[in-house]
Amino acid sequence: MNAVLEEILRTGFTVAGSGQKIPVHSSVTEEEGLFLAGMVSELQPRWTLEVGLAFGVSALFICQALPAGATHIAIDPYQFAGPPGDEWYGAGLDALRRAGYEDRVEFHCRPSRAVLPELESKGTKLGFAFIDGWHTFDYTLVDFFYIDRMLEVGGIVALHDVEMPSPKKVCQFVVNNLNYLVCAYYPAVEGQASSKLQAVTGLAEKFLRPDCGLVALRKISEDTRPWDFHKDF
Numbered sequence: 001m002n003a004v005l006e007e008i009l010r011t012g013f014t015v016a017g018s019g020q021k022i023p024v025h026s027s028v029t030e031e032e033g034l035f036l037a038g039m040v041s042e043l044q045p046r047w048t049l050e051v052g053l054a055f056g057v058s059a060l061f062i063c064q065a066l067p068a069g070a071t072h073i074a075i076d077p078y079q080f081a082g083p084p085g086d087e088w089y090g091a092g093l094d095a096l097r098r099a100g101y102e103d104r105v106e107f108h109c110r111p112s113r114a115v116l117p118e119l120e121s122k123g124t125k126l127g128f129a130f131i132d133g134w135h136t137f138d139y140t141l142v143d144f145f146y147i148d149r150m151l152e153v154g155g156i157v158a159l160h161d162v163e164m165p166s167p168k169k170v171c172q173f174v175v176n177n178l179n180y181l182v183c184a185y186y187p188a189v190e191g192q193a194s195s196k197l198q199a200v201t202g203l204a205e206k207f208l209r210p211d212c213g214l215v216a217l218r219k220i221s222e223d224t225r226p227w228d229f230h231k232d233f
C-alpha cells in the first residue's frame with residue numbers, strides 16, 4: 001500500500017498543501033477502497049473516472065491499482081472550497097501529489113454536469129468509473145447517464161452510499177432498464193461471494209438492504225431500448 005494512503009488510514013488525518021493537518025471525516029473505508037482497487041486491478045483499464053475527489057482516499061486506492069500508462073480522471077468542484085463541513089482544502093490533490101500519482105491524474109475543478117458532457121464529446125472511453133458526488137437522485141442519474149455513454153462494454157461503474165435513497169433509486173433504474181448486471185457489492189451478503197466480478201443471480205433485491213453501501217454494475221452491451229421503453233423501478 002502506498003505510504004501516503006497507509007498514513008491517512010492509520011491516523012485518520014491528512015495534510016493540505018498549506019501544511020494544515022485535517023481530520024478525514026468523509027471518505028471510503030479501507031475495506032471499500034480495497035474493493036475498488038480490486039476491481040481496477042482485475043479490469044486493467046486505460047482510463048478511469050471518479051466523481052467526488054474530497055480527501056483523495058478512493059483516488060489513492062484506484063491509482064495504486066492502475067496499469068502503467070493509465071489515467072485517472074477526478075472531478076470535484078469543491079476541492080478548494082465547499083459547503084460548511086465539506087471543505088477539502090485541496091487535500092485530495094495534495095495527497096495524490098505526495099503519493100507520486102500527480103502525472104497519472106487529470107483533475108477538473110468544475111461540476112460533473114459540465115465536465116462529463118465535454119469528456120464524452122471528446123470521445124473519452126472509460127473502463128471503470130466511481131460515482132461518489134452530489135447524492136440527490138437527479139445529480140446521481142446525470143453522472144451515470146454520461147458515464148454510461150463513455151463506458152466500454154465490459155466496463156464497470158461503481159456507486160457509493162447505496163444505502164441512501166437517491167443512489168439506491170438510481171441503481172434500481174439501471175438494473176431494471178439498462179443492459180447492466182450487478183457484478184459485485186460491499187459489504188457482501190452472507191453466502192454470496194463478491195470477490196470476483198461476475199453476475200450473481202437475485203442481487204437486484206439483495207443489494208437494496210440497508211447496510212449495502214457500494215455496488216458495482218457491469219455494462220453488458222450498448223443501449224438498445226426503443227425510444228418509448230420504460231420498466232418500473
